[in-house]
Amino acid sequence: MKIFAADTSAKSASVALVENGVIKGEYFINTMLTHSETLMPMVDLLFKSVRVQPKDIDCFAVNCGPGSFTGLRIGIAAVKGMTFAFDKPCAAVSTLESMAYNLTAENAVVCAVMDARCSQVYNALFDISGNEPLRLCEDRALQIDQLISELRNIDKRIILVGDGANLCFERMSQELENIELSNENVRYQRASSTAFAAEKLFEKGEILTSSQLMPRYLRLPQAQRELLAKKSLNNK
Amino acid sequence: MTVFKSTDLNQTEQLGKRIADALTGTEVIAYFGGLGMGKTTLTRAIVEALGTEDNVSSPTFSIVNEYKSKYNVYHFDMYRVESWEDLYSTGFFDYLDTGVLIVEWSENIENALPENTVRITITKGENDSERIFEIEGLEI
Structure with a gap:
């Protein structure tokens, strides 16, 4: 079974291809560059390097949150697009769970x-x-x-x-x-770990269609979501 | 704290240059002060001193403008930001540490500002064209 995984949930970005528990390829960068500029070239490079076609992938996995607002949307949009195009199942992985792997x-x-x-x-x-x-x-x-x-x-x-x-x-x-x-x-999230977490989800049948894939943002506790300083008067 | 009095555009541009020279590239500059205080004018002065060729304008409707200069500058207007979710969805937290953030209407997000934020409070001076800038958190 071939799993493609992507992570763009925070500052680093990575993509990996794991086949039957073996990491066939993985690209990871941790720069200040924008994920929207680096993700797809990495995806392209990964598929070319491991000589696998996207249509041969059994499951596309992505870290769905928590994480950066924009970062999560970039990775999820990319995986949504690929799974829609190739009509493949997706696995929505918790960013935190992926790191445990x-x-x-x-x-x-x-x-x-x-x-x-x-x-x-x-x-x-x-x-x-x-x-x-x-x-x-x-x-x-x-x-x-x-x-x-x-x-x-x-x-x-x-x-x-x-x-x-x-x-x-x-x-x-x-x-x-x-x-x-x-x-x-x-220490940081890696797409290969996302793939291993996805493998377990796949085994349990916890898979989604392209349209079901959504970011999972976590809400902060009410007290911490107060934006206005107590002393400050909002004079608008 | 530095207090700077400006009576015309030329002096505000000088202040902008002094602030620009003191920046290292990842500061958050938060403005406090109401409508018509010259927040956008000061921002233009800072960003132009950093060497931008981009047009600096108020991001009231776009929420954030991005300018290429010596540093990446992200110019926010928090006027319509009312909740933590609003703020999170502007990408504010994603921009931190990736460039200089200049934030208009910081009153609205005061509790979310990082500890080392540069605070600039703008008030009216003795007459309509005079402005007093109080700058905390940056040596200029």
Whole structure:
């Protein structure tokens, strides 16, 4: 089974082709360049390099959120277009879950964190001691302080991944003895991990049609969504 | 905090140049001050000092204008931004750290501004053509 996967959910962008559990090809860039300019050339290069035609793909996967507003739309629009054109199934992967697949075979809890700004993160927790990451909570948006108090209840090693990992590590390393920062090479979302997460969804029959594929934005808690400073008068 | 008084366009252009010279490329500049205070005029002065050939205009309807210059400059108008979802869907958070963001009507998104934001408060001076600029967070 051939899975094509794409990720444009944050600053980096990547595409990968995984066939029966083997990464046949993967392109990853982490520059300030715009995904709308880099994604399709990477897709083209990937298919040419691995000598596979898009029509031979069994499932197209994409990280659907959480993530950047524009970034998610670029990746999803591209996958929507390809699956519409070739009439293929899609797998909508949680960005946070995909990152848990960067780390397997560790007896630990993966704490996936993406920077949502203003001391908030998008987060989910996964136990990775088994064959596949076991989800411990739904994807959510919360204050870093709130996350710290939740993590106090975990005795296992906790490994931080995601673009909020550095930020969280700085805040948590003093307070939590069992917190670790993942290595740079496995810290960020990768399309190959998206493909592995998609494989599990495909096995469970959790697949979508092109038109069902949508971004999954997470809402911040009400208190954090207040834009106006209390003292400031809105004089418009 | 730097206080700068301007009585004409020429002086505002000088202020724009001083601000432009102090930038390193990823600042957020937030304006506070009501209608007709000269926010767009100051923005034009800053961006022209950065060497743009683009036309600088108020992004009231487009929400964000993009100018190519020494740095990428993203010029926002938050007048019609009323909720966190509105702000998120402007791509504001995606633009942070990728260039200089200049934000009109920052009052509307004050809680979402990064900690190191450069704040420029504009008030009227003694007469109609005089403006007082209070600049916090940037040495000019």
